[in-house]
Amino acid sequence: MNNDKASLSEMLIVALARTIRDGEVGFTGLATGGAAALYAAAIPLAAMQLARLTHAPNLTILLSGWCLNPQLERIDIMPDSEFDESLHDLPCEAQMLAYPGQYAHKRGDIDFGFSSGVQVDAVGNLNSVCIGDYRRPKVRLVGPILQPEHMAFFQREYIMAPHHDRRNFVERVDYISGVGYPGGVAGRKELGLDWGGPELVFTPKCIFGFDKEHGRMRVHTIHPGVSTEHLRESTGFDLGDLADVPETPLPSPEELEVLRREVDPRGMLTGRRV
Amino acid sequence: MNNDKASLSEMLIVALARTIRDGEVGFTGLATGGAAALYAAAIPLAAMQLARLTHAPNLTILLSGWCLNPQLERIDIMPDSEFDESLHDLPCEAQMLAYPGQYAHKRGDIDFGFSSGVQVDAVGNLNSVCIGDYRRPKVRLVGPILQPEHMAFFQREYIMAPHHDRRNFVERVDYISGVGYPGGVAGRKELGLDWGGPELVFTPKCIFGFDKEHGRMRVHTIHPGVSTEHLRESTGFDLGDLADVPETPLPSPEELEVLRREVDPRGMLTGRRV
Amino acid sequence: MPERTSKLCPLRDAAELVKDGARIAIGGFAIYQHPMAFLHELVRQGRRDLTVVGVANGNDVDLLAGAGCLKRVESSYVGLEKYGLARNFRRKVENGELEIVDYPELLSWDRFRASQENMTFWPASFLGGSDILRYNPDIKEFPCPLTGRRLWAVPPAAPEVVVIHAILGDTYGNVLVPSRRLLPQSLDITLSRSCDTLIVTVERIVDTDEIVRLAHLNEIPAFRTTCIVEVPWGAHPCPVLGHYRTDDAHFREYTGSSHTDEGFQDYLERYVYGIRDHAAYLEAVGMETLTPLKTGDAFPAEPSRQYLPDKRGAAP
């Protein structure tokens, strides 16, 4: 079994884990439903746990934003809500039960977090508020939630996109609930955003990075088996020259071994059947 | 014993208790040392307890600012510090263990409190910061502590003065740490103080009130046995016409009975030997 | 010695403290621990033109939206988490029948802190570039008086009435919050300190002796409470942490019915309009449904005070 080829999830987990540095604080929420839960919670958690076991022993995991360094190996099924009674009993190092609490998000205590949006645009803005006109929307969504804080106060943000289609990756979002790089890093500064912003975007088809000077998203790596034409067709903004874009690297055998044996032996996070 | 004449403390306790209304929230600190402790804590506590037993059953007592409705009858000796371990074990209805806590002082939740100062002046300003020039003081005192909050946010303040001499009651304090009525109620409004301020001043010689229009202190009642000349000599500002000032009223036999039998049967608060 | 005043009050009278057009905040978070019995009573009384100011709302706002009680909502989230979008809310907003003002989540909490501290605004540093600003004329830019930094003044939540649901309280209005709490319970505490009129519905009224025994858990002292109402299962179908679980089947019935206005009117008929009061609601839901929802109790009840509606008869 452990010689199987890496799955898409495993590839993303490992790529993400490699970008996490020792001593950081990572914040993840919880979400419900297959792909959404996988990208919003399971992949981030598995990546953090993998980083911790390989090169970042001092990483702090902030599960659901309030459960610090949970003993993830004690979870049988992935919890599907952030204030579930069962999470309260999960052994961990600290619980943040009041706000403001043990971390000072406005001081920049959080090194990285994970967001998703129904729309993401070419400069990395996020939208979870509405599709269409704000006053008479075609679809009213849930609202900005914690996105504005994620995209302003966290030192960097990973955008997790369970779906990669033209309707998700648009030239301009219909409502900016999380601010990307309009005008690049200088543009953010002018807006009063001294740090933070999206760093990478993980999708089922590629990983995006950012040209932070000009503020535009660019393809960082393409997943094996995805053609550049298919990627262009699935994306609502111009991707520029894709000639030199490398393939998303595969996990090393060692990483896969730690991931499968120690991080997620029961396949709860990767959805891998055991 | 219960037919004894009322003591000075008892007279002040009863006079104070009569001004407390049902449903109010009263805040008292704790202090150390004979007269200071008597005026800052014992008289206020006894008056609140008396009010509660006679006409204000819904009074909330905030002992030390954090212990709500303590069962005072369980105290053997008057605690002499606000965060004493023993106070933690005193049965009460609620404990405020964090700030901001159960009461919102900035919203005006506190109806009345008690302050004292080394100096009090003719418009009711308080000083607990320094005597003499601020930069090179003759005496450096402890600092403003909670006086600014008492004199701005509490609906009214009782000033408790254990000593009544020219050096305590001055025309102008050397440092205003608690604001009285400069310019009267209108003057306070201009300063941004929408409510609050000193209401009565209890001393061993008299009770002062305020002409709130002009903002000056005036003698409300003179204690029995104190002459108007002696009062003038003991006070560092002009007291005006004292011809019509009544004597401080004595407790009724019923009030004295409740005070001695129920509020303070062991004489802990009134200092009365039992 | 004169008697201390009881603040105990029937649900009906408590709901009358919320007038048409009032600005209210509702305890709970998303789909947790909302004072649902109270909201049902508001719907039954036909309240109109309410503004709800909140942090993260769910079936509380969706119910009021579906029953036509709302004019405006200020929040960071209106949704039903694992049960999907809040369909009544969504329909009303898409039809232009309900105004929504979007705020970031923790800033929404800060707005209640501003009210708790009587601040005339809350200073935020991070709104630049977001459409939060574009659609919200109540937020004003200003320079930091000390550093000159660009900041935004955000209006306080300023609820006229706050209603929360808790486990225990006494007749005077003291309310305990168990040490076994999570952020939603802490938010309720902030809400309770942000207003002048506070209504608390509780699962159970206890003697003040019990409050004294657990004084360190008394987060809402009597003087802050306007009235207290005993409403067992008062958050159903939401869970109450340390008391009972979500009624998953009821939530599915609710969301199923809310696909259309007509479907939701049927739901309301079944559980609100066609029902006399909360005791009748519990009968309609059925103890055979409720009892299995019980969890370990944060405050183990004295057996004599356990709520058995079929034995007590009268409605709370």
Place this chain on the structure above:
Amino acid sequence: MPERTSKLCPLRDAAELVKDGARIAIGGFAIYQHPMAFLHELVRQGRRDLTVVGVANGNDVDLLAGAGCLKRVESSYVGLEKYGLARNFRRKVENGELEIVDYPELLSWDRFRASQENMTFWPASFLGGSDILRYNPDIKEFPCPLTGRRLWAVPPAAPEVVVIHAILGDTYGNVLVPSRRLLPQSLDITLSRSCDTLIVTVERIVDTDEIVRLAHLNEIPAFRTTCIVEVPWGAHPCPVLGHYRTDDAHFREYTGSSHTDEGFQDYLERYVYGIRDHAAYLEAVGMETLTPLKTGDAFPAEPSRQYLPDKRGAAP
């Protein structure tokens, strides 16, 4: 699996994090639970020109003032409660050798909250008419951007280094605060969140298993802590709530000695300069003095980890 990094550190090295001229905040309140062993070490190392920013200070500031370590103090109170005025502090201020900036008490706490939340100022509404304003050019008047109301912008506390004393922590820097706490312990928590450099001295280092068992009391997670030092009796002569009482006799010796500069230099010679380290301090004070100060323990110790300086030898 790579090893997690220990943040355990000798007192001497921890004290070196506070540089001459630094702006520091000291845990505790008035005469309670200050990190006295740490302050003794600062004095021993001859630190100069410190600014202490605090809420209510006592023998912490008085010691540093008497030892000539201070340039400036920002606080609402410097005094010794039942032991009277802080005489070293008073003498320095009256001689013009120490600058004091007076702030109201809860506003002083708000200043730390401003730092915790990275606010560039804290808005206060109640300073009009007081001499707080007259002598403090750091506070600026401004109009509320929403209501026009007259307000004052107060600077954040902005400590460079915070030092607090607690009962328990682990080697990674997790620190527990017992549920049996009072406002001074809550203030320590606020302080710990207001800075980038946080030093915690603890009575006892425990296994991380114990932290996990009491995770709801972990108010300072490891990542916020810069270094942690095991210093039994580290607050003496102050009390530690849930651990030991005030050493009343020592406080009287202290205040008696502080009537004059000369007298206080003798005190320092006896307990600081003439003493190698904290273990030697405890020998100087004597276990026969310390042991009777013990109270019921908020965290009952495993017997094997109880501190017996005569048996363990090496100084922390």
